Amino acid sequence: MTDSTAPLNIHIYTDPEFRQSRDFADERVLGIRDEFDGLAARIALSFSHDEASLNAALTDAEVLILVGSLDLADVAARAPKLRWIHITSAGVDRIPLDRLPEHVLVTNAKGNHEVRTREFSMTALLMLNNRLPDFVTQQREKRWAQTALEPIDGKTVVILGMGALGSGAARAAKHLGLKVIGVSRSGREHELADISMPQSELKTALAEADFLLITLPLTPETRHAVGAEELAAMPERGGVINIGRGPVLDVAALAERLEAGKLRGAVLDVFPEEPLPADSPYWTTRNLIVTPHSGLYDADYVPRCLRFFFANVERYLDDRPLENRVDTALGY
Numbered sequence: 001m002t003d004s005t006a007p008l009n010i011h012i013y014t015d016p017e018f019r020q021s022r023d024f025a026d027e028r029v030l031g032i033r034d035e036f037d038g039l040a041a042r043i044a045l046s047f048s049h050d051e052a053s054l055n056a057a058l059t060d061a062e063v064l065i066l067v068g069s070l071d072l073a074d075v076a077a078r079a080p081k082l083r084w085i086h087i088t089s090a091g092v093d094r095i096p097l098d099r100l101p102e103h104v105l106v107t108n109a110k111g112n113h114e115v116r117t118r119e120f121s122m123t124a125l126l127m128l129n130n131r132l133p134d135f136v137t138q139q140r141e142k143r144w145a146q147t148a149l150e151p152i153d154g155k156t157v158v159i160l161g162m163g164a165l166g167s168g169a170a171r172a173a174k175h176l177g178l179k180v181i182g183v184s185r186s187g188r189e190h191e192l193a194d195i196s197m198p199q200s201e202l203k204t205a206l207a208e209a210d211f212l213l214i215t216l217p218l219t220p221e222t223r224h225a226v227g228a229e230e231l232a233a234m235p236e237r238g239g240v241i242n243i244g245r246g247p248v249l250d251v252a253a254l255a256e257r258l259e260a261g262k263l264r265g266a267v268l269d270v271f272p273e274e275p276l277p278a279d280s281p282y283w284t285t286r287n288l289i290v291t292p293h294s295g296l297y298d299a300d301y302v303p304r305c306l307r308f309f310f311a312n313v314e315r316y317l318d319d320r321p322l323e324n325r326v327d328t329a330l331g332y
Helices: 026-033 051-057 114-129 131-139 164-175 197-208 228-232 251-259 301-319
Strands: 008-014 045-047 063-067 082-088 105-106 156-160 180-184 193-197 213-214 239-242 267-268 288-290
Touching: 008 051, 008 301, 026 045, 026 301, 045 051, 063 301, 082 301, 114 131, 114 156, 114 164, 114 213, 114 239, 114 267, 131 267, 156 164, 156 197, 164 180, 180 197, 193 197, 197 228, 228 251, 251 267, 251 288
Parallel strands: 008 045, 008 063, 063 082, 082 105, 156 180, 156 213, 180 193, 213 239, 239 267, 267 288
Antiparallel strands: none
């Protein structure tokens, strides 16, 4: 903190183009703040919904909450007192971390998706196993083709990314009786994975995958981490799920294999371009189910996110370590 006697100056910028902005209404933020006894007297909250108002507020802000995207290229000049940025999502790819001054701490909403991650992962895995993408395509074609279905128990899922989302997905997979191969940057052993492998061995892991479930954040290293070569390493019975970030997966390469019948199906909650344009070919790609980036978002997300933030504010005021620190070099 810069001055322990003055109220902590916190500014909340809500990107008006961001789909969740209306859920972070000023009155809602203030209501959650008031749940914390005595906190209102220790902080000064301000709000902006456009960059002109934001620029004026940045002169004095020590803490900045970002709801949505913001170009922070010259933040050191625009916000000379800034010491901490909190991002209200688990992914932090919407701001240029590499341009931030070293003294600025970054935190995120990692872990806020745990319940929905388990539920949506289980839903998507069961959809693939029960051939729902195939049946949806048949329905569009008005074609009746009865198919024998197999139990999911004992099949194999490769989970790419074993952080908070990957752990939630792994819990869902274990509940369904799946063998879990956890793939991460380091390949470090994970308590929920039957086998742990480094990302450099992803194609080896995929050779026996009934399902690939992607939970990776977007960084320069993870962009198109799953491309044509990785998809070609999967058996034709395989299905793909992405609940991480859209650009991690080469969707065009996936669509090509789905159309050719070289993969059984896919459930994608995220895409490289969002919202998905009306003229996108992915709306009608065979055996592909599109969900509108809603899989991990629930009605309690915003209150949960804000309560976590204000608890972190109390830690900051008391000179205690912040939770959910982001490694700006790694991007997560």
